[in-house]
Amino acid sequence: MRLSPFARTLLALAVIAVPxxxxxxxxxxxxxxxxxxxxxxxxxxGPSVLVRKKVGxxxxxxxxxxxxxxxxxxxxxxxxxxxxxxxxxxxxxxxDYLHGKSTYSAGFITSKEPDYKxxxxxxxxxxxxxxxxxxxxxxxxxxxxxxxxDIKTPGGVLENDPTFHQRADHRGYSLSLTQILTRNAILGFxxxxxxxxxxxxxxxxxxxxxxxxxxxxxxxxxxxxPNTRTSHSASAQLKYYLPYRAALTGxxxxxxxxxxxxxxxxxxxxxxxxxxxxxxxxxxRYYRQGAADFYSDLFPRANYQNFMGRDRELAAFHSYTLGAxxxxxxxxxxxxxxxxxxxxxxxxxxxxDYGDFRNALLAGTYGAGNEPLYKLDANxxxxxxxxxx
Amino acid sequence: xxxxxxxxxRAVTAALLLAAxxxxxxxxxxxxxxxxxxxxxxxxSFNRDPVSSTYLQHVFESREGARGATGSVGGGxxxx
Numbered sequence: 001m002r003l004s005p006f007a008r009t010l011l012a013l014a015v016i017a018v019p020x021x022x023x024x025x026x027x028x029x030x031x032x033x034x035x036x037x038x039x040x041x042x043x044x045x046g047p048s049v050l051v052r053k054k055v056g057x058x059x060x061x062x063x064x065x066x067x068x069x070x071x072x073x074x075x076x077x078x079x080x081x082x083x084x085x086x087x088x089x090x091x092x093x094x095x096d097y098l099h100g101k102s103t104y105s106a107g108f109i110t111s112k113e114p115d116y117k118x119x120x121x122x123x124x125x126x127x128x129x130x131x132x133x134x135x136x137x138x139x140x141x142x143x144x145x146x147x148x149x150d151i152k153t154p155g156g157v158l159e160n161d162p163t164f165h166q167r168a169d170h171r172g173y174s175l176s177l178t179q180i181l182t183r184n185a186i187l188g189f190x191x192x193x194x195x196x197x198x199x200x201x202x203x204x205x206x207x208x209x210x211x212x213x214x215x216x217x218x219x220x221x222x223x224x225x226p227n228t229r230t231s232h233s234a235s236a237q238l239k240y241y242l243p244y245r246a247a248l249t250g251x252x253x254x255x256x257x258x259x260x261x262x263x264x265x266x267x268x269x270x271x272x273x274x275x276x277x278x279x280x281x282x283x284x285r286y287y288r289q290g291a292a293d294f295y296s297d298l299f300p301r302a303n304y305q306n307f308m309g310r311d312r313e314l315a316a317f318h319s320y321t322l323g324a325x326x327x328x329x330x331x332x333x334x335x336x337x338x339x340x341x342x343x344x345x346x347x348x349x350x351x352x353d354y355g356d357f358r359n360a361l362l363a364g365t366y367g368a369g370n371e372p373l374y375k376l377d378a379n380x381x382x383x384x385x386x387x388x389x
Numbered sequence: 390x391x392x393x394x395x396x397x398x399r400a401v402t403a404a405l406l407l408a409a410x411x412x413x414x415x416x417x418x419x420x421x422x423x424x425x426x427x428x429x430x431x432x433x434s435f436n437r438d439p440v441s442s443t444y445l446q447h448v449f450e451s452r453e454g455a456r457g458a459t460g461s462v463g464g465g466x467x468x469x
Binding site: 031033035037048050064066130131132133172174178180181182183184186188190191192193194231233234235237239241245246247249253255257259261263265271273279287289292313314319321325327344346348350352380382384386 | 417418419420422424425427428430432433435437438439440441443444445448449451452453454455456457458459
């Protein structure tokens with residue numbers, strides 16, 4: 001069997017990572033969360049339930065159910081499709097096995113919505129080293145997606161278009177390192193390489209090209225994406241314990257891919273316990289990205305280039321997210337299994353300013369290509385209960 | 390100076406083996422176990438509430454071109 005140099009290096013790193021030195025399994029806990037996103041005429045809400053339980057001294061099992069109930073009349077939907085409601089369900093299960101100072105993790109995630117089915121499996125090995133000051137984790141994941149497109153039947157019912165059935169495959173390789181620097185500071189580093197192959201576009205969204213004298217001055221056409229994508233991302237987090245019991249975290253991530261997108265993410269988090277029971281959190285996140293090479297808000301003509309996309313996720317934009325949360329820990333008297341619980345609330349406000357994505361719905365007023373740039377404001381709300389048992 | 394790929398691979402392998410051996414004779418930890426009580430405090434966890442951080446990560450990944458290096462895996466889309 002021939003292995004590529006990359007695979008050989010990964011294998012060598014894995015062999016180094018495996019020898020016994022250790023770890024600690026995550027705590028047994030259950031979380032029940034309700035999430036709600038509202039912005040840009042989209043509402044997405046639903047529950048998420050996560051349960052983690054040790055079996056014996058060395059094995060920890062986890063299971064998660066997550067649901068998105070989507071009601072969308074977004075700018076993209078208004079331009080080229082019809083408002084819709086749908087549900088996405090995601091199930092996942094995982095296991096962590098502790099052996100000496102090594103932890104082996106494996107799991108499976110399956111996600112289903114009427115027009116998109118995704119399966120992902122993952123494996124990771126984690127090793128504590130150097131007197132447990134350093135933890136190295138190597139991970140691999142593989143995903144298989146099936147992409148469909150819904151059409152409306154003459155009777156008004158949505159069903160899969162029998163002529164459209166695509167696939168997309170994904171692979172991911174990750175390396176994470178956490179390092180205790182001092183008695184008050186810890187550093188985290190993550191690197192991830194992701195590759196995709198197959199149908200990677202959104203089948204509902206369209207590009208537009210100039211067509212003076214016709215309608216609003218533009219014509220819609222199907223997007224044409226490359227069939228492959230490879231991305232690299234690297235991030236670093238520094239967490240510092242402040243003398244009066246509070247924590248400050250600074251994070252930075254750099255991203256680049258073969259589609260020409262470059263992105264920077266900066267985040268600052270502050271955690272402040274007000275009392276033994278009440279913890280407050282505040283965060284500020286800044287994100288900036290450049291456009292993909294084949295993105296344009298308005299192409300000069302039909303078939304202008306091989307690949308053409310107008311997904312706003314590929315546009316140039318920057319965003320700020322302001323977040324705040326509160327967590328109250330309590331015990332239920334007389335019930336031993338409920339001796340540690342918490343109720344948590346978190347609110348985030350997301351503000352996106354697009355640099356080259358215009359509100360094409362206003363083309364009739366301003367003319368194609370002269371519409372105001374699109375902005376998105378969204379509120380993200382979470383409330384959840386956690387129980388340690 | 391040009392180095393043949395085979396020689397480079399051998400050098401890298403040797404370096405990795407040396408690193409592994411160095412790991413066996415690990416340096417003395419400069420933060421002693423009894424000095425790490427702050428890391429046992431939940432506020433010092435990089436991922437205090439996984440159910441919440443995974444959700445928020447999904448919200449960002451659905452709306453941004455960037456992805457990865459967050460230490461979590463996900464599936465599906467739900468992003469129109």
